[in-house]
Amino acid sequence: MMIHSQATQSDRLLLRIDRINKAYGGVQALQDVSFDVGRGEVHALCGENGAGKSTLIKLLTGVTRPDSGSLVMNQRALPVGNVRGCEAAGIAVLHQESTAFPDLNAIDNIFVGRELRVAGGLLLARDAMRREAAELLEQLGESIDLTVPLGQLPLAQRQMVSMARAMSCQCQLFIMDEPTASLSAQESQKMLALVKQLKEQGISILYVSHRLEEIFQIADSVTVLRDGQYVATHAVEDLHDRKLIQLMVGRELDELTVRQTVSQSKSDETQKPSTLKVDQLSRQGIFQDVSFSIAPGEIVGMAGLVGAGRSEIARAIFGIDPYDEGTVEVNGQMLPGGSVARAKHVGMAMVPEDRQHEGLVLPMSVQNNLTLANLRDLQDFGWLSQTRERGQAKRLIADLDIRVTDPQLPVETLSGGNQQKVVIGKWLASMPNLLILDEPTRGVDVAAKAQVHRLIRELADEGMATLIISSELSEILTLSDRILVIHQGRIAAEFEGATATQEQLLHAALVGSAS
Amino acid sequence: MTRSTRFMLLLLISLISLGCRTESGTNVGDRDKLTVCLLPKIKGIPYFTSCHTGAQEAAAELGDIELIYDGPIDGDPKEQAELIEQWIVDGVDVICIAPNAPLVVANAMKEARTAGIHVITWDADGVPESRSFFVNQATPESIGRGMVDVMIADVGPDQEGDVVIISSDATSANQNSWIDAMKPAIEESKLTLQTIKYPGENAANALADAQDLIKVYPNLKGIFGISSVSFPGAAEAVRQASKSGEIKVTGLAVPSEMKSYVDDGTVNSVVLWNTKDLGYLTVQVAKALAEGRLTDSDTSLNAGRLGEIQIEGDNVLLGDVMVFNKDNIDSF
């Protein structure tokens, strides 16, 4: 199964990942993954969301340990499950989520956990650290106020500090997880220049990014993961974006452009008043002039890069976040901003992106989670009816095929896919007529994903207006009647679901206009 | 969720059935002995500890008395009431209480009497109908006046000047009642009451307030420290400011606690009574009352080593406040 160009000289080989397995709950996050990273190369790691990239990074940095398999660095086994040990072995990481300490200044952020010391290790070598921090940041081409808490710095500068932290430990392998996801184009270019600079110093880089053009710009070789499995490793010269996308998606592109489920003709329904009408919605610095509408029974997909503002638009519509200008209208009723209760009242429902924190109350039982959003409908004279509550939970569990032995079990014991079905189910119970789904199948296994997709389609056929946000283009293409592409907080392009292609979407998401 | 319903019901039922033992209260301790409860305002301060010593002496002398000494460690009158109620259930024979706030404990005391327990007050009086006798060493009036008189004597009868009071909390019932007596007395004298400070039962605050008062009022002649914390605090402040003799400090305290300040002249006089005798007499009265030797009409009582003690109405008189100074403090 290993297609990668075997690096025969052992001194060319830096890291060998050998038959790694890792499962979370019931979900196999990584299955028999093996590949090598050579010395001094930029090795890109690609895959859709949920392909297992983040898990692999956690294993390499010692945050978690693999179920089986081995990790060998410089012909020595990595101390698995030991953060400091992995660091000592020469692995540094720039995490996707900020792992900075917001209340500490840049110097401390760079050195916490491996401080430079004097006086027999008792005291900090403050001057040395300051000097080194300044040097590091200068190398990175940043002038940052070293005394200000990091939380008060702009995002790009924070990123640079994290970068400096990673570089300060004389690493041989530098893992970068979506380093440009939240940076502007200009800042991204700077980051890429840095990567090249590091490579020239002989440091290997494991580069994770969704931005394909970046990969083609800097990577030497590319490894693709899909659904926790190793797919292929190629030299970057052997690839072009179409082929890479195809490897990631796992099917021929032509196959995908044909819609698998063609929804009923909506032409007669467009006369109906739209369920959701968003007009000129803006929030300073987040999104601008967003206008669109969704008709009953229509599924609108929202595509775009991470950080383009998709989730924020959805949150504003649902009333979680405030917005500055514009209007949201549901079934002809104007919604005041910032009230979830009102949104719920007019029949809106939202499956949030962060299932663990926003979608579910993890320690509560499955039943209680399933009924949390429509408790008021289950009351008799002010008291919750246990029979009706149990009935509703049972019905939803059956309808959505949630795999749980007992609805009284805490929802945190369920697998990701089943948890997601609980989140969707919780809203279905309130019989909404507008459903917003933010990354509905992230971290969900393939079988459950198909079930969720079928469910969404069925609901739409029953007349539900649906807005789907997804980073998985295939998902958007499969489901949507219409597709909006968001680029830097604006609607950059609109496609008909039936005719759009992944390339078109990617292009619009990356460049900001339809091709 | 029916499981939890059943569970709660079960809990409730078993709790109720547990409590259902209808035979009525038993008593603490030995039935042959007389159980006397001595309830101080605050447990754990030297004043009441020395009363307790006197009470123990009487109990040992009388032989057949089981003495219980308990009270709130924070001086909470609510807890005094709760202790009385506890003792009612225990079925003790006599409760002697030094009420911290007469009204708060009045109902409990009345109920104790209804339950056939003899109730007397000592150290401070309660609501009259709530007790049979009051072992009276001093009334708020005599304490307040006494302190002012001592101050006037210490400062010099014709001296003009400022005085201040350092009390306890603004809500302390005893201190407030003394202050009510002190104000007119100071009014009548040539002294001027400048202010009253409320440091609470906090020694550091009492010391701090006294220090500040000394600095703020240059014409300060005297400080009344009217709680067990503020008196030594005021004396210490005067001593540390090296104004011993210039500013007189007086107040209520167990003499032994103030001995070093009396010795070095910071404090001329300490107002108090013989605390051991107070505890002793209280137990004597309790015993006489329980045995029926003491009735409402009696005018005197033979109280062991104290001899014949006067009774005026329902007040058993220990004698008036005493003033301790350099000459007599060593004997207490």
Place this chain on the structure above:
Amino acid sequence: MNQPRAVARFNYWHELVLFGLLIGLLALAEYLSPGFLSLRGQLYLSRHLWVFAIMALSMTLIIIAGGIDLSVGSAMGLCAVAFGVTFEMTGQLHVAIIACLLTGVLGGLFNGALIARFNLHPLIVTLATYAAFRGMAEGISQGESYSQFGDRFSELSRATLLGIPLPGYLFFVLAVLVGLFLWRTPTGRSIYAIGHSAEAARFSGISVNRIRIRLYTFSGFLAGLATVIYVSRFDTAKADAGRGFELDVITAVVVGGTSIFGGRGTIVGTVLGLLLIHETRQFVGRYWQVDELKSIVVGVLLIVSVLIYQLLVTQRETRSH
């Protein structure tokens, strides 16, 4: 998940342990100090309980919702002064009672508004009002106490029906109502959700802020109600009413199994916690006659009860992985 499921799923371990402890304590007490369990004595002494007990109900709700209220004791002081001042001005008992309750409600509303609207930490807000309420009470009343509310009012807290004091009935009615509310109403369920994850609750369309404000207002109201009983019982309305009660109330709630981090707890647990502390104090007071011991035993009981629970939970967790 194939550990003994019935064991893991039983949600009332803490209550059961408390119940066992209570029985054990009562048995020990009766053995060491015969007559301890006499019904009459127990009912008579139950009057020590009601003022705390009533406030413990709202404290349970607040702590389940992930908050805390340090100001209830001071609020009682303020309510008592409001009661006294109003009675002195009008001479009307019912006006005084209404003023007392209203003061409590307003105080609670103030706490709640600061916590919810300005998103301040409840510990900080109530620490500030802890000092402010007490200070205002002392200033307004000038440290004086109000009394002479009449025998009928005083009788209110002392009268018994079938041997149980009237405030006891009030407490039981309130406890059952609050218990049912927590267990069986949408808002009750929401309170648990807020305690576990305020964010997830918000995403479910629960008005987190509105519920928080109402909880603190309810807490203030119960502080007012407790003050009425307190004033009736001790015939005195004074600024020092309820001093130190906040700690006693929190102790009872926590011993009763409510998690200080929110999300877990029941009224049954709180009632058991109240009883356990009450009986422990009774027993210690009766057996040793040393007031100092009461605070030592209650302090240790608080730590140990949570420690045992934590050990049980961590053990169960390690077993299931």
Place this chain on the structure above:
Amino acid sequence: MTPNSKTETPAFARITTRREFGLAVLIALITIFVSFFDPRFLDAINLRDIIVRCAPTAIVACGMMLVIVTAEIDISVGSLMALTAAAMGIMLSENEWNLSLWIGLPATLMLGTAVGLLTGLLVTVGKVPSIIVTLGLLTALRGFTTLIMGGKNIDGLPPSLQHAAKQGFWGIPLSVWVAACVLVMTLVIIAWTPLGRRIFAFGSSRYAATMCGLSEKPLKLFVFAYTGFLTALATIVDVPRLPTIESGIGLEFELLVVTCVVVGGVSINGGRGTLLGVLLAVVLMTMIRPVLTYLEIGEEAEKWTKAIQGTLIAIAVIGDSLFRRRGRGESRS
């Protein structure tokens, strides 16, 4: 925070939005106000008195600050102060065991540290929330102290100790010297040792700390033990200044210390706070009593003292969080 503000914030604006600045201004205003009424407020002797009173609070606040920075709390310090005072009295008093200072003082310090360590162990190993552990200790230790003192006050501390606490060296009592040392020591811990940086790092983001491989237990054990140690130290240098050792020592001290730390700008959620802020808050809280005395507000107004204190706390804490809200809003969850 606009993401494109690459330019540094002007130094002046940065200082004025800080808690320390607000506190300093408040202290200055109050000082000016009161010395306008009574210039003697600025007399050296009064300033000395205020500093002496600040000392014990400042000493313990140094430890409490670190505890709160790790997002824990310790409300047992008042009772611990009473316990260590009683222990010290019993060991050293000429009327009691009359031990040498060289035995008694280290033993007192060890007692304080041991209780702090016990708290830390219950929190880290026993997984009992710190507010519960210390609430339990708050009541238990107070009862225990009253019990071992047996209803008496303890006098007769060694004269050398009393002299050091009252007169001290070069006219400055020992407690002030010690407080200065403790402040420097704490500053060194915070700014110059890996330990201090890690304490702040841990409080700032538990998640990031785990990603860096920091472990929780040693940090928390240290902060609780340190607080216990400092409480004992404050007892040793401050209690001999008082007339006598009684069981009510340190009553509500925990509230004062926690209030100072919170008013001083240490975030109750952990991670944030400066020693300077805490120190200023200690000064502010300590100067309220003397200020009211110097203003000669009169007998009736004296009864409003607590209300004034409470309102001031409320204004300092609530007003400040409202003011600061505008500057933040990001990076915390």
